[in-house]
Each structure stands twice: as C-alpha cells, then as structure tokens.
Amino acid sequence: MNNEGPYLSGDEVEKARRVAYLINGYTSQTLSVAEHDELDAWVEESDDNMRLFEELTDEKNIDALKKWMAKLDSHKALEKFRARALSMEKKRAPILSILVTVAAASIIGLGIILLMRNNRGKEGIHQDIAGLSGSDIPPGSNRAALTLDDGSTIILDSLHDGKIAVQGTAVVNKDGAAIHYSPANAVSNLPASFNKLTTPRGGQYHIVLADGTRVWLNAASSIRYPAQFSGGERKVEVTGEAYFEVAKDPVMPFRVVAGNAKVEVVGTHFNVNAYGDEDVVATTLLEGSVKFSSGGKEILLKPGQRGKLLKTGELALDDQVDTGEAIAWKNGEFAFHDEPIASLMRQASRWYDFDIRYEGEVSDHFNADISRDVPVSKLLHLLELTGRVHFEVDGKTIIVKP
Helix, strand or coil: CCCCCCCCCCCHHHHHHHHHHHHHHHHHHCCCHCCCHHHHHHHHHHHHHHHHHHHHHHHHHHHHHHHHHHHHCCCHHHHHHHHHHHHHHHHHHHHHHHHHHHHHHHCCCCCCCCCCCCCCCCHHHHHHHHHHCCCCCCCCCEEEEEEEECCEEEHHHHHCEEEEEECEEEEEECCCEEEEEEEHEECCCCCEEEECCCCCCCHHHHHHCCCCCCCEEEECCEEEEECCEECEEEEEEEEEEEEEEECCCCCEEEEEEEEEEEEEEEECCCEEEECCCCCCEEEEEEEECEEECCEEEEEEECCEEEEECCCCCEEECCCCCCHHCCCCCCHHHHEEEEEEHHHHHHHHHHHHEEEEEEECCCCCCEEEECCCCCCHHHHHHHHCCCCCCCEEEEEEEEEECC
C-alpha cells in the first residue's frame, strides 16, 4: 500500500481474478482436480487466506453478501471500500491487502466469489453436516475416574476440590482438573498402594504424582502408578496417550511401561502414544534424554526425535519431528499435518466420543490446525473445505465419504 491508497497492480488484479474464479468453481463444484490443487495451495499459503476462504464460503454470510452486492453501484462501492481500507491499514495491513484485492475484484466484476449459485441443491459441504445443528457433538472435557488400591472407584468430575482419599502415607487432593499426591511422604517402606487414573472417550485429566512428576492424560487413556514411590525406581504403566514432565531424581530413575515398550528417564519432558488401535507405540522427546526399549533392543532419544515400536517388534527412529504437533492435544489443539483420514478420525473420535463408518475410500492426506474446544461440526467443516472428503452424521456415528 502507498500514500495514494490500496490501489491494485495488474498482477494483483490477475491474482484476484484467478482466486475469484477458483472459489466460485469450488462453491459450484465445477473445479478440475488440477484447479482444486491450485485452490488448496492458495488457501494453505497463509492463515489469512484460510480465514478469508472460510468467510467467503460460509453460508451465513453468502445471502447477506448477495443482497448487498445486488444494491451496489460498483465503481462507487470500490472507491468507498478503498477509502475504508486506507483508514484501517495500520491495524490490519497484512489481511487488508488480500481483502482489498479480492473484494475489489468482486465488486468490479472480476470476482464471482460472492455470487453463489441459488440452486446448489441438497448436496455439498454445508448440507452434509447441517443436520448437526441443534444436536452437534460437543468437545471433550475434564473427566476421569480414580481407582484406589482397594478396587473402589471415584468419579473425579463429580467431586468438589479438596482431600478425596488417603492411600498408604499419601494424601490425594483434587484441585480443579487435576489430582495431587502429597509429596511429604512420597517415599515409604510400607507396601505400595497402587492407583489407576482413567479417562473415557471425550475426557482428559492432569495428575501430579508423589514425586512431583506431572502427567497429562489424553482421552481414552490410563495410568497405573504407586501412591508413594519406594525402592530403586519410579515405575508407571500407561495405555492411550500421556505427556510427562518428570521430576529429576538421579538416584531413582523413572520408567514408563506402554505395552511392550519401555521408556526410562531421570528427568525430562516427553509424550507417549500407546493406543491399541494405532500402528505403533511412539515416544516423542521434547527435553532431556530417554532410553526407548523393547524385547532387549533399545535406542537413545534426543530432543526432537521420536522412537517407535512397530507391530513387527522392531524399533525405529524418526529425526526432526514436529514436537508441537505431538503435544498439540495437551495444549488444547488438533494439529493434523499430512494426516491420513483414518488416523485423523481416530484422534477426533476419542475426543468427541463418536463412532466412525466409512462409505468409499478417501486416500488423500489432510492438514488442519484447530482448537479442541470447538464442536465437531467445526472440525468437519474445515476438512470438507478441501472438497476431498464429506461427512454425514447418524446419531453418534459419523459417516466418512469421498
């Protein structure tokens, strides 16, 4: 932008013309495979492009925009838009350049973006998941059950904060979405009292063990542990997925057992994914070092690496993994990067607590970053924007179609 205002160069007009054509083709379902790929590439160029695309293809906005467009004097509206954009450019310069380009192109007849077909019929992305309105599947929440040494079970999400149990010499306290084991008597010569924390599908929870180690449990997961640690090691057992921030203790190493895999540390931050329906048991290291082992074989992980136990029993090492993606769930996000639809839907089903049915093959891989706080319809809508997958909802079952 310059002092004269956000006027369009020839290249900008051409780009706007092309983007307008692609989005119109997307909404009218007339794009070729190559054009679909071109539109996908533009959408994925930036977060601003993604947000703009979502706005321009949102049914709620389309009717209002069509009515507004029908009343416009194109040239006057363009000048008014430019003037408004200039007054705002210091606050929103990055997205304004795109908005000015696309909106101006629309107004002067280059952009068919806002001129959606009036007779789209009952097919299409919004109709596929429209049935969710009023009966949408909400996101998961802080839910878990604590099984004590005597076999009794406490449903944590129904309790008030405060002391909830005494296990051996350890006092168990609930504080919001976490339980804490008092560290004052963390080490004892008494027989260990074993507890188990379990999250259902649609649940997550946080626990602070007696040694100060913090563990976050993802949905459909569990951790079994002693209420107080004793002897020469701190050993816990995990199913599902958990993120650990292990309290340092060089005298008493910390060991995680996940199926046939074992992780041994002194003090470090790492994620363990050991869901039974996944192809591998994986440990991703964020800080420190861990020894990942199984069947007498072991590998030493460095930060940014992931160790995997394959179904064959072999160990594998991935270098330079996206650690942010590995613990996105712990930070309240879904982060799907080049993810096959089956893996993506498994993760979503655990959090939203739904079943999956496939009707046809979806072979594409998908990219999506979205909050885990949104209802499932938002996630499905984002995926359907690619035009490569569609969904129908039948109660608590989501049907996946190409």
